[in-house]
Amino acid sequence: MLTSPATKYQRFDPVKLPNRRWPSQTIEKAPIWCSVDLRDGNQALAVPMNVSQKLDMFDALVKCGFKEIEVGFPSASNTEFSFNRRLIEEKRIPDDVTIQVLVQAREDLIEKTVQSLIGAKQVVIHMYNSTSPAQRKYVFGKSKEEIIAVAKNGAKLIKDRLHRLTESGTKVTLQYSPESFSATEVEFAKEISEAVMEVWQPTPENKMILNLPDTVEVCMPNVYADQIEWICTNIKNRESLIISLHTHNDRGTGTAATELGLLAGADRVEGTLFGNGERTGNLDIVQVAMNLYMHGTDPKLDFSNMNGLIEMYERTTGMTVPPRHPYSGELVFTAFSGSHQDAIKKGLNGYDDHKTIWDVPYLTIDPHDIGREYHEVIRVNSQSGKGGVAYLLESEFGIELPKDMQREFGPIANDIVDSLGREVSGAELKQMFWKEYIERETPFSLHHFHADGVDGVFTCRCSMVKDDREIGITGEGNGPIAAFVDALIKDAGAPKFEVVSYREQSLSSGTGASALAYIQIKTGNGKLVWGAGVDTNIELASIKAVVSAVNRTK
Numbered sequence: 001m002l003t004s005p006a007t008k009y010q011r012f013d014p015v016k017l018p019n020r021r022w023p024s025q026t027i028e029k030a031p032i033w034c035s036v037d038l039r040d041g042n043q044a045l046a047v048p049m050n051v052s053q054k055l056d057m058f059d060a061l062v063k064c065g066f067k068e069i070e071v072g073f074p075s076a077s078n079t080e081f082s083f084n085r086r087l088i089e090e091k092r093i094p095d096d097v098t099i100q101v102l103v104q105a106r107e108d109l110i111e112k113t114v115q116s117l118i119g120a121k122q123v124v125i126h127m128y129n130s131t132s133p134a135q136r137k138y139v140f141g142k143s144k145e146e147i148i149a150v151a152k153n154g155a156k157l158i159k160d161r162l163h164r165l166t167e168s169g170t171k172v173t174l175q176y177s178p179e180s181f182s183a184t185e186v187e188f189a190k191e192i193s194e195a196v197m198e199v200w201q202p203t204p205e206n207k208m209i210l211n212l213p214d215t216v217e218v219c220m221p222n223v224y225a226d227q228i229e230w231i232c233t234n235i236k237n238r239e240s241l242i243i244s245l246h247t248h249n250d251r252g253t254g255t256a257a258t259e260l261g262l263l264a265g266a267d268r269v270e271g272t273l274f275g276n277g278e279r280t281g282n283l284d285i286v287q288v289a290m291n292l293y294m295h296g297t298d299p300k301l302d303f304s305n306m307n308g309l310i311e312m313y314e315r316t317t318g319m320t321v322p323p324r325h326p327y328s329g330e331l332v333f334t335a336f337s338g339s340h341q342d343a344i345k346k347g348l349n350g351y352d353d354h355k356t357i358w359d360v361p362y363l364t365i366d367p368h369d370i371g372r373e374y375h376e377v378i379r380v381n382s383q384s385g386k387g388g389v390a391y392l393l394e395s396e397f398g399i400e401l402p403k404d405m406q407r408e409f410g411p412i413a414n415d416i417v418d419s420l421g422r423e424v425s426g427a428e429l430k431q432m433f434w435k436e437y438i439e440r441e442t443p444f445s446l447h448h449f450h451a452d453g454v455d456g457v458f459t460c461r462c463s464m465v466k467d468d469r470e471i472g473i474t475g476e477g478n479g480p481i482a483a484f485v486d487a488l489i490k491d492a493g494a495p496k497f498e499v500v501s502y503r504e505q506s507l508s509s510g511t512g513a514s515a516l517a518y519i520q521i522k523t524g525n526g527k528l529v530w531g532a533g534v535d536t537n538i539e540l541a542s543i544k545a546v547v548s549a550v551n552r553t554k
């Protein structure tokens with residue numbers, strides 16, 4: 001039996017912040033982004049990336065527009081160290097990109113980290129130690145004062161070595177993370193951060209980064225926002241700090257926590273592509289950036305080749321992007337269901353007319369903006385309706401079914417798709433359409449048709465096969481179609497009917513015929529039936545459409 005949660009777990013105490021301001025703020029501009037793919041993402045992989053995979057990813061991150069990239073934990077392994085050296089020695093870091101490295105507050109590790117950075121143009125040295133009650137108790141077995149001493153000592157060890165970088169021209173920014181910040185008492189997080197600030201002495205001209213991680217997501221995003229606002233309001237010398245967010249996704253709200261944290265006053269966001277990272281992952285930066293984009297704010301990151309980015313990510317990390325992953329997943333712009341397809345199709349047509357503000361139902365952004373095609377948007381299975389079927393026929397083959405004919409063919413296609421029990425392609429739908437309308441050759445099939453006339457009086461002569469027997473028929477009317485209808489009823493024994501609707505269209509090359517005609521007839525007992533015919537000759541296409549409609553009355 002499951003333990004009662006009340007006896008095993010406890011609610012996370014919210015921060016006391018009665019006059020919180022973040023709920024009425026809006027995000028007006030992109031934050032400073034820092035990708036931690038090559039460190040936090042990498043450390044969470046069963047098989048971490050090798051140097052060449054890390055180089056590939058580094059280049060891709062630069063291409064997306066990241067100006068700050070945490071490239072690794074150089075004291076962790078030879079791979080991590082030599083990756084840094086290759087980036088620096090091979091001059092692979094663009095002038096406007098800063099590399100960031102992570103290190104614990106330990107002397108040997110700090111020493112190695114500094115060595116790994118010699119020769120770089122600009123770097124962020126990111127030091128962390130963990131501060132929550134559970135970490136203090138279990139991992140370090142230290143009091144609050146002793147944990148502060150670990151942080152101050154690490155900060156000093158770094159400070160003492162800075163001249164080795166700055167003297168050779170490297171610009172260094174310092175970053176401190178009270179790891180497990182969101183599970184730490186805010187007063188203690190402030191105290192330890194201020195202790196590090198005392199050592200590093202940041203100024204408004206030479207700021208340090210204070211990164212406040214939701215190392216393990218333990219609370220609701222509004223609580224994280226309260227914590228961030230509390231720190232922003234209460235910490236000394238706020239103007240000398242760049243407040244940075246670093247969320248994980250244990251409760252599934254990493255994106256929300258980051259966005260609310262930005263409302264609460266943060267300046268900077270750390271995260272990874274597609275949310276790779278420890279356990280349930282880091283914040284997915286693509287999501288937050290695209291959320292800004294869909295509100296009309298330039299995210300200052302370029303995800304216009306989303307498929308290329310996914311290919312690189314999957315190749316280098318061995319991870320996959322789930323099909324429902326916001327913005328990037330394979331199915332996130334796809335509608336299978338009928339009413340959604342109908343609305344999207346109408347919305348896309350409407351957008352084509354005005355081309356101003358994107359307002360297509362069910363699509364948060366224009367899929368083209370991230371390099372996706374419209375043919376991925378509407379896909380047909382048994383949940384689909386006539387709109388989806390018509391969309392595929394039109395977008396893939398230029399077949400523009402009259403609206404009323406869509407109502408007739410939609411359910412026919414739906415029954416077939418339902419019995420197949422799978423998704424169908426546009427080509428299969430075309431085949432269904434051809435079988436249902438164009439290839440209907442019994443009981444009547446046309447062999448030869450000829451009509452001539454003047455001043456609204458036409459005569460036609462045709463040969464047909466009826467029930468496997470060749471017959472010749474003639475008729476008269478005010479046009480070739482009317483003459484043919486007369487011949488069919490009078491000489492071929494077709495039941496009485498009249499043509500009530502007619503449309504024709506030309507087809508693009510490659511479809512095997514240049515004209516497609518649609519005819520709707522009304523039989524003697526009032527039944528409405530559509531027919532369709534194709535031919536290189538438009539007159540013959542319409543005559544064939546009449547035959548198709550008559551054959552379909554049975």
Ligand SMILES: CC(=O)SCCNC(=O)CCNC(=O)[C@H](O)C(C)(C)COP(=O)(O)OP(=O)(O)OC[C@H]1O[C@@H](n2cnc3c(N)ncnc32)[C@H](O)[C@@H]1OP(=O)(O)O
Nearest residue numbers: 043073075076077104105106128129130139140150179215
């Ligand atoms: C939330 C995060 O993502 S933090 C980043 C985590 N990333 C990584 O750990 C990846 C890279 N890490 C590594 O390769 C290794 O852990 C190394 C090289 C950093 C250290 O290796 P080792 O010293 O062999 O082992 P290990 O990590 O187990 O060391 C733990 C010790 O460091 C101490 N420690 C842990 N974090 C810190 C810190 N930030 N500052 C100071 N000491 C720390 C622990 O208390 C523990 O001390 P103890 O040995 O007295 O119990």
Ligand SMILES: CC(C)C(=O)C(=O)O
Nearest residue numbers: 128177179180213215
């Ligand atoms: C090192 C820190 C910033 C970290 O990755 C975390 O707390 O999640």
Ligand SMILES: [Mg+2]
Nearest residue numbers: 040215246282
């Ligand atoms: Mg992390």
